[in-house]
Amino acid sequence: MLSTICRKTFPRVPRPASLSSVRMLSDVQNPKTAIVMLNMGGPTHIDQVGDYLHRIMTDRDMIQLPIQNKLGPWIASRRTEEVQKKYMEIGGGSPILKWTNSQGRLLVEALDKLSPETGPHKHYVAFRYVPPFTEETFAQLEKDGVERAVIFSQYPQYSCATTGSSLNAIADFYKSTPVPKNIKFSMIERWASHPLLAKVFAQRIQEKLEAFDPSIRDDVVILFTAHSLPLKAVSRGDTYPHEVAATVGSTMQQLAVPNPHRLVWQSKVGPLPWLQPYTDDAIKAYAKQGRKHLLLVPIAFVNEHIETLHELDIEYCYDVAKEAGIKQIERAATPNVHPTFIEALADVVINHMNSGQRVSKQFLTRCPHCVSARCQSSKEFFRELCTDKYYEKNVL
Template sequence: MINMIKLISRVYSLRPRLSASYSVTQSVIETGKRPKTGIVMLNMGGPETTDQVKDYLLRIMTDRDMIQLPVQSRLGPWIANRRTEEVQKKYAEIGGGSPILKWTNTQGRMLTEALDQMLPESAPHKHYVAFRYVPPFTADAFTQLERDGVQRAVIFSQYPQYSCATTGSSMNAIADFYKNRKIPENVKFSLIERWAGHPLLARVFAERISENLHRFDSRVRDNVLILFTAHSLPLKAVSRGDTYPHEVAATVAATMSALSVPNPHRLVWQSKVGPLPWLQPYTDDAIKAYAKQGRKHIILVPIAFVNEHIETLHELDIEYCDEVAKEAGVEQIERVATPNDHPTFIAALADVVANHLKNGPKLSNQFLTRCPHCVSARCQSSKQFFKQLISGVISE
């Protein structure tokens, strides 16, 4: 794996950094080569401008895979309208929009460059971005993939830890796209829906934490409290059997093993939405409580996010570090950067995809297994669709 990290660093250093608006399709046209293998990168996405915020919130609040509300067709739009101005202000405070698309394109470009070096037999590789709530949408990605005539398509979740509300929602969107559309017969599909335990994912977080620990005075460094923070989940989903909480915990355990320091650590949860009970303890409450216990030196680690966005740049940096921690009397709090374009992270992405392309499985039994208390017909039909899609046998 060390050799892989060196390879990624070398590949990246040889290529100029491209702007976020750079078109991968344009690069294919310039080289005259059609992609042989497509990597579809799934994520929630975020509004690039404040003008996109209202529609972004509306799509989230009306998506029952993400959140369940009573009378959702009416309550969802009402909540979206009510929150638009507040959320627009938050995006304005971090520069006017989300950098998720920029980072996803950067990661995708670096990933495919590495794969071209590692796996020439499946090259050229091209990445496609498939967001749920802002462009480019699922339909955009798969329409372009079909136009490009790729022979192999790897659907690759950028949520390392699986949840029905995140990766599951993207899976349902893909199934919806092909519901009334002919499946391309010349494309062989496969799926990577989770990779929480990958050792290089743990290593990149460990490296990020180590960098931040050295910002503390040596006299307190070993006692700095490491708070791993992840997006919370409604307790209803946890009780149903969603695997997300234990997969996040697995990433935390692997990271602490790779880090090998004596520091105490805990897993806490952020970004609760709505009145229903969610997974606790909440990150801001934990900061306050630990400050009362005398823990005045803290590191926040966004363990479930692979790139910067509103919940790191605003919720963690501004609301928790600049406001909550200071009011609670915390003497020093540092926030670990998300993986972004760290060479170790790109090596993790490349290793996950390369191993998948060489060894499979094309579709995991873990994905096909529903939660023990799942009663969603949509979930059942979506999993059946993927079983058919990847086997190449599609029911008419």
């Protein structure tokens, strides 16, 4: 029998009444340290889907198209109704803002206890394609009078298309707006190999392995699935594939089970070649080999959203698996607000603040075949922004 995970009813995501209710920030009036959580975001209600797709399809950091200013909006318009239907099937909107705010509130509660000298802390959400937008959030930092801002990517594994795009948006914002002179900025742009991240993924996997009969449990194939990337980006030198693989390796070491595992890729868009094998193709291929007990693990997502709730749970775990003749397929939950994950977030931030490193050399180093002038400009901006010399020049 197929797992029932793909057929469960997901609660409808309520439509926010206003932008202030969308933010749902920590209740801190005079924060000392801001934790700015970066992500692409997702439409909270279906009325946002069209604009959300338009922003993605016209963002050259995310996807490159010929005559993008015309083709991008056309593709977005053509896909809007189809994507709206998918969001309706998972409750009417994306829960990613709800999860990010929940994670942020728990994170700053932990930071206030573990690092009172840098508190009070307040979390901010900076989404790329839906409210709260990056520029709105960074304008709010100055209004709130924070002394320190930690820019914290919620993509553990760095890619120019995801974290890179969000950082470019920050740099773009400050091209037309003066950089606040009283804020000391720093960034955490990757944390793929953190041991507590591996631990929470291992715990999520173990939860689902228990759903298999003990007689076949050790033979279940664990398929780690991550958003794919165009091969042209890989050839350029994007670090995302090997950082995802590093998380997989750390997780399997933590898990310490004999199960076979593979890394597969989902969510390909367009006709160009992307990283393979694709997740749906892998499900079909293992079914043909007679391996009909599978466990999907979304290894690059820290909270539930359309690519887990719809693409994995409905399209792959149910539709593809049923057609392929899979006997049982389960899908591990994302970290969400698992206590180990909140511990991981807090540990990443505290280690970063204690290290004294404001920006990593890994970030400042461009890909060997980078051809993006925007990327170069952003790295130069952050090289200057995240230095004591910059802060001392403007403040002291």
